[in-house]
Amino acid sequence: MSLTLTLHTQPTVPLEADAIAPERLEGMTPDQISAVALQYGNQRAQIGDFFKVEGTCNGEIRVAGDASRVKRMGSGMTRGKIVVEGDAGMHLGAGMAGGEIRVQGDAGEWLGAEMSGGRITVTGNAGHMVGSALRGTRKGVEGGEIIVHGNAGNEVGSGMRRGLIAIGGDSGDFTGVNMLAGTVVVLGRLGWRTGAGMKRGTIVSAQPAELLPTFFYACAYRPVALRLVLAHLRNLGLPVTDAQLAGRYRRWSGDGVELSKGEIFLLDQQ
Amino acid sequence: MQINGIPVADTFAEAFAMWGARVLITAENEKWAQAAARTMTGFATSVIGCKCEAGIERTLPAAETPDGRPGVAVLLFAMDSAGVGKRLVERIGQCVMTCPTTACYNGLATEESVMVGGALRFFGDGYQASKLLDGRRYWRLPVMDGEFLVEERFGVQKAVGGGNLLILGDDTAAALAAAEAAVTAMQQVPAVILPFPDGVVRSGSKVGSRYKALIASTNDAYCPSLRAVVPNTQLPEDVGCVLEIVIDGLDLPAVEEAMRRGLQAVARPGIWQISAGNYGGNLGQFKIGLHALLNGAGGTA
Numbered sequence: 001m002s003l004t005l006t007l008h009t010q011p012t013v014p015l016e017a018d019a020i021a022p023e024r025l026e027g028m029t030p031d032q033i034s035a036v037a038l039q040y041g042n043q044r045a046q047i048g049d050f051f052k053v054e055g056t057c058n059g060e061i062r063v064a065g066d067a068s069r070v071k072r073m074g075s076g077m078t079r080g081k082i083v084v085e086g087d088a089g090m091h092l093g094a095g096m097a098g099g100e101i102r103v104q105g106d107a108g109e110w111l112g113a114e115m116s117g118g119r120i121t122v123t124g125n126a127g128h129m130v131g132s133a134l135r136g137t138r139k140g141v142e143g144g145e146i147i148v149h150g151n152a153g154n155e156v157g158s159g160m161r162r163g164l165i166a167i168g169g170d171s172g173d174f175t176g177v178n179m180l181a182g183t184v185v186v187l188g189r190l191g192w193r194t195g196a197g198m199k200r201g202t203i204v205s206a207q208p209a210e211l212l213p214t215f216f217y218a219c220a221y222r223p224v225a226l227r228l229v230l231a232h233l234r235n236l237g238l239p240v241t242d243a244q245l246a247g248r249y250r251r252w253s254g255d256g257v258e259l260s261k262g263e264i265f266l267l268d269q270q
Numbered sequence: 271m272q273i274n275g276i277p278v279a280d281t282f283a284e285a286f287a288m289w290g291a292r293v294l295i296t297a298e299n300e301k302w303a304q305a306a307a308r309t310m311t312g313f314a315t316s317v318i319g320c321k322c323e324a325g326i327e328r329t330l331p332a333a334e335t336p337d338g339r340p341g342v343a344v345l346l347f348a349m350d351s352a353g354v355g356k357r358l359v360e361r362i363g364q365c366v367m368t369c370p371t372t373a374c375y376n377g378l379a380t381e382e383s384v385m386v387g388g389a390l391r392f393f394g395d396g397y398q399a400s401k402l403l404d405g406r407r408y409w410r411l412p413v414m415d416g417e418f419l420v421e422e423r424f425g426v427q428k429a430v431g432g433g434n435l436l437i438l439g440d441d442t443a444a445a446l447a448a449a450e451a452a453v454t455a456m457q458q459v460p461a462v463i464l465p466f467p468d469g470v471v472r473s474g475s476k477v478g479s480r481y482k483a484l485i486a487s488t489n490d491a492y493c494p495s496l497r498a499v500v501p502n503t504q505l506p507e508d509v510g511c512v513l514e515i516v517i518d519g520l521d522l523p524a525v526e527e528a529m530r531r532g533l534q535a536v537a538r539p540g541i542w543q544i545s546a547g548n549y550g551g552n553l554g555q556f557k558i559g560l561h562a563l564l565n566g567a568g569g570t571a
Binding site: 143162163164183200202219221222223224225227228229231232245246261 | 336408
């Protein structure tokens with residue numbers, strides 16, 4: 001039986017819930033889980049203060065209710081699965097190294113920040129800093145996948161080193177800023193200053209975009225690697241069209257203020 | 271024992287332990303996928319002279335390939351896993367990468383693997399890049415038509431080479447017709463290839479030679495023109511042509527199934543006998559008895 005945590009009391013300030021991860025709750029009885037400590041503002045609290053606990057954790061946790069003020073769920077997790085039946089708060093899956101998180105709603109800022117493995121899927125929108133480096137560090141995502149079906153905010157994939165981030169809708173400004181490697185796919189529109197400072201890595205958009213003057217047009221072609229990535233995303237449920245899958249992409253190299261080994265692919269609209 | 275009145279010799283095919291890999295080649299259309307596959311599998315009839323044996327396993331519809339383009343599955347065999355790796359690097363580098371629009375993927379999920387794309391990447395001269403997807407790394411090499419995509423590692427597994435059938439016919443026409451029918455039937459079996467020209471070999475060999483430099487020489491016991499002069503001829507008086515079909519497979523059951531289908535297909539008018547080649551059972555690791563195959567039993571290792 002999987003563990004179900006149903007929110008019965010809405011926190012008025014963010015609830016730090018990094019204890020909600022499969023490996024941290026496995027083997028515990030419901031009473032023990034209820035007594036697990038959380039940080040609530042400047043106070044100590046327990047899971048039972050906010051959640052009704054049902055079942056035991058067999059590797060899967062279901063979180064029911066509006067958890068948009070519940071932060072850090074699944075952060076650092078290495079295995080198992082978390083399903084959030086509603087919205088999730090900031091830092092969901094931050095630093096996770098394995099396992100799967102699925103949000104059936106929206107997710108807050110810093111989704112999957114600095115993660116190194118596993119997969120996060122958000123059926124709604126995500127806030128700023130999806131899969132990005134924390135302030136003061138250089139490396140963002142170092143592996144794993146983040147799939148957002150809706151829109152995402154600014155600085156998606158900031159400092160990304162490896163892995164795959166896909167946004168089904170639009171992304172905000174500075175998508176892929178300071179990227180070191182990895183892949184960011186945006187099926188909708190990119191905001192301003194995409195790829196600023198990127199050294200390597202790939203940013204893809206299925207829509208036209210205004211790029212920085214430090215990106216240089218190379219050619220229009222059909223990179224097979226993109227087909228692989230897009231087919232993979234389609235298999236994961238993103239609505240990738242045949243035109244996007246097999247289409248011709250215009251390749252821009254940059255950022256010219258760095259190595260110019262990064263690339264931005266924009267679907268050729270002709 | 272007979273099939274359709276054609277005698278089947280009470281003998282066995284002597285097969286060998288090899289290592290195999292499956293290569294999936296895709297391209298913009300089937301023409302170019304086939305071109306790459308044909309080129310890659312050229313000069314790969316026998317490990318004796320070609321260092322590997324390779325052939326086209328089947329054509330892949332776009333829906334079955336990793337990138338959704340038309341493709342071809344190729345099997346390549348060598349005597350050890352390192353040999354498979356070296357031949358893959360050579361042949362993918364020279365025959366697939368050079369072919370317009372192609373990409374190349376591993377087609378075997380095995381524990382052991384060899385480095386292929388990871389070696390070919392240096393052709394990119396520093397401009398190569400890789401993508402890691404679902405735990406598999408793909409190398410992107412800039413080439414003059416865009417990019418050549420090749421998977422970093424290819425799975426290898428123990429395999430079986432040298433399954434065979436000998437078709438003893440009245441004349442060339444009868445033996446060829448039977449061989450062609452057998453090839454058509456055997457090519458329907460997954461995980462096998464028939465490495466010789468269109469699946470058929472006329473220059474069957476025996477071990478050794480009167481010339482010290484040669485490790486193999488013509489199989490004189492099955493040469494009709496030598497029937498009157500070699501003491502150990504295996505040919506009845508009316509046999510005017512012998513053709514052989516060699517089968518390599520990723521496992522023994524696949525080779526056996528291909529041989530079983532071949533036996534049924536080859537039993538046609540104009541055929542005097544169906545036999546198989548062996549070395550007295552002293553060299554190969556597998557003995558595939560023809561009668562046992564027809565009785566539904568498998569070979570022995």
